[in-house]
Amino acid sequence: GENVEQHPSTLSVQEGDSAVIKCTYSDSASNYFPWYKQELGKRPQLIIDIRSNVGEKKDQRIAVTLNKTAKHFSLHITETQPEDSAVYFCAASRGGTSYGKLTFGQGTILTVHP
Amino acid sequence: DAGITQSPRHKVTETGTPVTLRCHQTENHRYMYWYRQDPGHGLRLIHYSYGVKDTDKGEVSDGYSVSRSKTEDFLLTLESATSSQTSVYFCAISATTNTEAFFGQGTRLTVV
Numbered sequence A: 001g002e003n004v005e006q007h008p009s010t011l012s013v014q015e016g017d018s019a020v021i022k023c024t025y026s027d028s029a030s031n032y033f034p035w036y037k038q039e040l041g042k043r044p045q046l047i048i049d050i051r052s053n054v055g056e057k058k059d060q061r062i063a064v065t066l067n068k069t070a071k072h073f074s075l076h077i078t079e080t081q082p083e084d085s086a087v088y089f090c091a092a093s094r095g096g097t098s099y100g101k102l103t104f105g106q107g108t109i110l111t112v113h114p
Numbered sequence B: 001d002a003g004i005t006q007s008p009r010h011k012v013t014e015t016g017t018p019v020t021l022r023c024h025q026t027e028n029h030r031y032m033y034w035y036r037q038d039p040g041h042g043l044r045l046i047h048y049s050y051g052v053k054d055t056d057k058g059e060v061s062d063g064y065s066v067s068r069s070k071t072e073d074f075l076l077t078l079e080s081a082t083s084s085q086t087s088v089y090f091c092a093i094s095a096t097t098n099t100e101a102f103f104g105q106g107t108r109l110t111v112v
Helices: none
Strands: A004-007 A010-014 A019-025 A032-038 A045-051 A056-059 A062-067 A072-077 A086-092 A108-113 B004-007 B010-013 B019-025 B031-038 B042-051 B054-057 B064-070 B073-078 B087-094 B107-111
Touching: A004 A086, A010 A019, A019 A086, A019 A108, A032 A062, A045 A056, A045 A062, A072 A086, A086 B042, B004 B087, B010 B019, B019 B031, B019 B087, B019 B107, B031 B064, B031 B073, B042 B064, B042 B073, B054 B064, B073 B087
Parallel strands: A010 A108, B010 B107
Antiparallel strands: A004 A019, A019 A072, A032 A045, A032 A086, A056 A062, A062 A072, A086 A108, B004 B019, B019 B073, B031 B042, B031 B087, B042 B054, B064 B073, B087 B107
16 A cells, blocks of 8 residues: 655754655555644644646645655745644545545654744 | 534543444535544554445554444444554545545544
């Protein structure tokens, strides 16, 4: 089955700096790559996603890049703010009835210091 | 927020007892998932469903069973709870396999 590795496990930055979280996946048939943010004590929520026919996607301060050849994708957060502090999860899915299950990475604890 | 509700929100149970967690949705989404969240392991898939009475195992399915007799309800049963099943359990729903998954509030289960 799919295996998703996420790095780093913790990331500490100063407010205004950029943060980058990287994920690799094992199943070359995976075609959907979402990123979730989980604040302390709350449920994970989607912040951005990308499909395999796209190499990059941006939404204000966040962006995701995908390299299908290398089987890795990354989350980029620019101009970080204290409210960006949370746990971030990447995930991968290959779609289809039996295979359409999201496999998550281990998570990255991002701390943004004021 | 998507209409997804988990019950109970908290439960303490004894080793060896059966436990059932319920996930209820009002979105009529086809896909439903049960994950467990443990420190250092992220979100690990236990079981998922792609339709009424259609379920499949995830990566950590041992000791768990599921049932989906109606579109809106997905039940997770711990057949005989063990301390290793102490965790936070999240249910999620999605309309298709490559669109946003919406998570419930989570159930904190403690097995003593």
